[in-house]
Amino acid sequence: xxxxxxxxxxxxxxxxxxxxxxxxxxxxxxxxxxxxxxxxxxxxxxxxxxxxxxxxxxxxxxxxxxxxxxxxxxxxxxxxxxxxxxxxxxxxxxxxxxxxxxxxxxxxxxxxxxxxxxxxxxxxxxxxxxxxxxxxxxxxxxxxxxxxxxxxxxxxxxxxxxxxxxxxxxxxxxxxxxxxxxxxx
Numbered sequence: 698x699x700x701x702x703x704x705x706x707x708x709x710x711x712x713x714x715x716x717x718x719x720x721x722x723x724x725x726x727x728x729x730x731x732x733x734x735x736x737x738x739x740x741x742x743x744x745x746x747x748x749x750x751x752x753x754x755x756x757x758x759x760x761x762x763x764x765x766x767x768x769x770x771x772x773x774x775x776x777x778x779x780x781x782x783x784x785x786x787x788x789x790x791x792x793x794x795x796x797x798x799x800x801x802x803x804x805x806x807x808x809x810x811x812x813x814x815x816x817x818x819x820x821x822x823x824x825x826x827x828x829x830x831x832x833x834x835x836x837x838x839x840x841x842x843x844x845x846x847x848x849x850x851x852x853x854x855x856x857x858x859x860x861x862x863x864x865x866x867x868x869x870x871x872x873x874x875x876x877x878x879x880x881x882x
Contacts, residue, residue: 711862715785715797716833716850722778727766731759781833787851791868794839796849801839808874810838811866815880816853835859 738755741747747755785797794801794809817832832853839847853859866875 709865709868710788710790711865712789713787713854713858714783714852715787716781716852717784718781718850720780727762731762734762735759781850783833783852787837787849789862789865789869791865796847801841801847803869803872805841805843806839806873807842807844808840808876809866809869810836810876810878811862812836812838812878813853813859813863813880816856816859819856 734755738747738752738759741755742752786795788795792803794803794806812835814834814836815830815832817830819830819832833850835853836848836850841847853862863877863879866877869875
C-alpha cells in the first residue's frame with residue numbers, strides 16, 4: 698500500500714492517492730446458518746425428540762446470530778475493509794489538476810465539486826458500533842469547459858490534510874466555480 702507520510706508538500710500544492718473502487722465481496726450468509734438451525738430445532742420439536750431447553754437454544758442461537766449480523770457487532774473497533782485499490786496520484790495546485798497521468802489546466806475546468814467524507818484512521822461511530830475508516834470515500838467531480846465530467850475518489854491522510862485542500866480551493870475559487878461539501882467532524 699502507498700505510504701501517506703509525505704503527502705503535505707508546499708502551501709500551493711495538494712497531493713494524495715486516487716482510489717479505484719471494486720465490487721465488494723459478498724459476506725457469508727449468516728442468515729442461512731440461522732435458518733438451518735431453526736429448521737433443525739423445528740423438526741426435532743415436531744418429532745417430539747426435543748425438550749424445552751434444547752428447543753429454546755434452537756430459537757435463541759439463530760436469533761442471536763441474525764442480530765450480530767444485523768448490528769455488525771463482529772466489526773466493532775475494526776478497520777473497514779478496503780473495497781478497491783490506490784492506483785494513481787492526485788495533484789492539485791493553483792495552475793492545474795493532475796489525475797494519474799492526465800493534466801487539466803485551470804482554464805479547461807468549468808466547475809469543481811469536492812466532497813470531504815472521511816480521512817485515514819477516522820473513527821466512525823454509529824448505531825452499529827465503532828469502525829475505523831480508510832479515508833478513501835472522498836470524491837472530486839470536475840466539469841470541464843467542453844461539458845465532459847471527470848469523477849474520482851481519493852484519500853485524505855488526516856484532518857489536516859483535508860484542511861490543506863480546503864485552503865487551496867479557496868485560492869482556486871477566483872478562477873473556478875468550486876463547491877466544497879464538508880462532512881468531516
